[in-house]
């Protein structure tokens with residue numbers, strides 16, 4: 244089997260108190276993995292550690308076979324821009340700009356083209372010319388997902404991507420994410436407190452009592 248896209252070992256991290264210790268996780272091409280846990284258990288923190296944004300107190304993170312913290316800032320910046328896509332729990336869209344312009348910012352930076360099929364699947368194609376401020380929370384969330392997928396990342400990190408959505412729209416979003424993995428061979432790491440969404444992934448871990456199991 245080829246090397247994992249992501250390989251994290253012996254990860255520990257504290258803010259005011261210890262959040263988790265000795266976390267191990269590997270994510271392979273074509274694989275979807277969910278991490279489930281209660282609010283405040285440290286799921287977002289763990290996702291930010293795996294996706295280059297927080298350096299853990301202890302442990303090693305390898306992306307695409309290379310240890311993260313021996314790489315230059317420029318190399319890490321390139322990973323963020325071209326190789327990984329992060330769907331944040333609180334998405335960051337430019338409010339005064341249209342949905343289309345928001346997506347174009349990402350595709351311009353990564354040198355990719357907007358995938359119209361993804362806009363259609365997410366049922367947001369008709370909204371592209373509206374300003375973000377005029378869209379509902381769930382519509383904004385789907386625009387931010389389209390923005391991430393349009394970069395064609397090799398790993399998608401998704402933090403509660405269905406948090407603002409009704410069940411039907413949530414399963415539509417999960418379908419789009421899982422189809423993307425199947426079609427491109429990327430990996431999906433999903434963080435959620437929703438057992439049902441987690442259950443759609445190949446592997447489910449639980450973050451509980453400071454341990455990922």
Ligand SMILES: Nc1ncnc2c1ncn2[C@@H]1O[C@H](COP(=O)(O)OP(=O)(O)OP(=O)(O)O)[C@@H](O)[C@H]1O
Pocket residue numbers: 258259262280281282283284285286287288289332436
């Ligand atoms: N930058 C930070 N500085 C200090 N404490 C932090 C920071 N980020 C997170 N924490 C704390 O770490 C704990 C875990 O936060 P985190 O956001 O990882 O939880 P979560 O499992 O994602 O929760 P939720 O399901 O509510 O999103 C919380 O107690 C939070 O206050």
Ligand SMILES: [Mg+2]
Pocket residue numbers: 286287288332402
């Ligand atoms: Mg969180």
